Each structure stands twice: as C-alpha cells, then as structure tokens.
Amino acid sequence: MAISLEKGQRIEIGLSKVSVGLGWDPNEGTGFDFDLDASAxxxxxxxxxxxxxxxxxxxxxxxxxxxxxxxxxxLTGGNSDGGDDETLNVDLTKVDPQVQEIIFTATIYKAEERKQNFGQVRNSYIRIYNSITNEEIARYDLDEDFSIETAVEFGRLYRRNGEWKFEAMGIGNKGGLQALVNKYQ
Known part of the structure; x- marks a missing residue:
C-alpha cells in the first residue's frame, strides 16, 4: 500500500529501479493550454x-x-485523464557517484507570456513507484495555493549512508524553469 506523504516527510526507497510520475489538471478557461514540464x-x-x-x-x-x-x-496536460502527465525513469544503480541527490520539478512553459501560475492548476502530485511492477510506493499531493509560483520543486531522491531515500518537498518558485537552472548551475 502506497504511503501518502506530507511536505517534508521522508521515506526509504529500497529499490534500484523507480519511476517518478507527475500529474496535474489545468483549470478551464485561461485561454491557453497548460504545458507543465517535469525535470530532474x-x-x-x-x-x-x-x-x-x-x-x-x-x-x-x-x-x-x-x-x-x-x-x-x-504539451497540454490532457494526455493522462487522471494519471501521470510526465514520467522520469530512474535506475539508481547507474547514478554517477558524484551525484548525491536528484530533485524533481515541474514548471509551466511560457508562464509569464500566458499569465499562468500553479494557482490555476489543480490535483498536482508527484508519485514514486516500482518501475518493474508499477506498484506505487509513495505519493505527495500538492495542496498549497501557489498563486504566483511558476515552478515547484516537488520531491527529491537523495543518498544517505549508502541508501536512497525520498523526500516530499513542495517548494514554489516565481521565476519558472530559468530560476531553477540559475539555482542549480
């Protein structure tokens, strides 16, 4: 049975092949499709x-x-019908030794131009599941009102004492994808 995570909660993974799915439903009537992009x-x-x-x-x-x-x-968030809109597959056995954590984010493409933000998106979540069996391990539903944010750091996988763990983050940013690139470059 999957664990429903709260912001800041951490769990052990115990697997080497996981998938991270992000999902969302855009509100209707903004005039443009919502193109949210998952990144790592x-x-x-x-x-x-x-x-x-x-x-x-x-x-x-x-x-x-x-x-x-x-x-x-x-490109629209409409492909999933309630499921994951974008997925990142992770093989933890292949992660370069210099990499200590993997941050999973979602950003709104052309947010400023389209006057869009995460306050106009509902049912946003990140979930981590077994890549082989598709069994969900944990899920974090973003329940905060990010009315000015255009980027969200949803969660992270990180190494601790040779083991991989997952943390639900839920941290919003205003500058879209570029702000995150600037933060981590």
Missing part, C-alpha cells in the same frame, strides 16, 4: 549540477550516466 536536477554534494548534462528536461531527455530518462513532453 542531478546534484553533487555542493547542491549544484556536476555538468549541464545532468539536468534532464524536454531538451535533454537522458542523463549522461543513463540513470535518469524522461518519457517525453506532454
């Missing part, structure tokens, strides 16, 4: 990308170590 920032002990290629997103769908791979970009 693979960070070293200094909380920075070892190299730009360790930033996995729609223009770089696989990390250089082959550990993190995106399944592609859902």
């Amino acid at each position: 920032f693979m960070l070293g002990a200094n909380k920075k990308l070892p190299k730009d290629e360790y930033f996995v997103f729609y223009n770089n769908q696989k990390s250089p170590d082959g550990a993190v791979e995106s399944t592609g970009d859902d």
Whole structure:
C-alpha cells in the first residue's frame, strides 16, 4: 500500500529501479493550454549540477550516466485523464557517484507570456513507484495555493549512508524553469 506523504516527510526507497510520475489538471478557461514540464536536477554534494548534462528536461531527455530518462513532453496536460502527465525513469544503480541527490520539478512553459501560475492548476502530485511492477510506493499531493509560483520543486531522491531515500518537498518558485537552472548551475 502506497504511503501518502506530507511536505517534508521522508521515506526509504529500497529499490534500484523507480519511476517518478507527475500529474496535474489545468483549470478551464485561461485561454491557453497548460504545458507543465517535469525535470530532474542531478546534484553533487555542493547542491549544484556536476555538468549541464545532468539536468534532464524536454531538451535533454537522458542523463549522461543513463540513470535518469524522461518519457517525453506532454504539451497540454490532457494526455493522462487522471494519471501521470510526465514520467522520469530512474535506475539508481547507474547514478554517477558524484551525484548525491536528484530533485524533481515541474514548471509551466511560457508562464509569464500566458499569465499562468500553479494557482490555476489543480490535483498536482508527484508519485514514486516500482518501475518493474508499477506498484506505487509513495505519493505527495500538492495542496498549497501557489498563486504566483511558476515552478515547484516537488520531491527529491537523495543518498544517505549508502541508501536512497525520498523526500516530499513542495517548494514554489516565481521565476519558472530559468530560476531553477540559475539555482542549480
């Protein structure tokens, strides 16, 4: 049975192959489709990308170590019908030793131009599940009203004493994808 996480809660993973699914439903009537993008920032002990290629997103769908791979970009959020809109597959046995954590984010593409924010998105969540059996391990539903934020750090996988753990984060940012890139580069 999956664990329903609260912000800041941490769990042990105990698996080597996991998938991280992000889902959301855009509110109707904003005039534009909502294009939310899932990304992964693979960070070293200094909380920075070892190299730009360790930033996995729609223009770089696989990390250089082959550990993190995106399944592609859902341009409207309408492909899922209640399920995951975008997924990142993670093989923890392949993660480069210099990478200590992987932050999973969602950002709104062209948010400023389209006057969109996470306050206009509902049913947002991140879930982590067994890649082989599809059994859900944990889920974190974003229940805060991010009325000015255009980027959210949903959760992270991190190493602790040789084991991988997962933490629900739920941290909003105003500057979209570029603000996160600036933070972790």
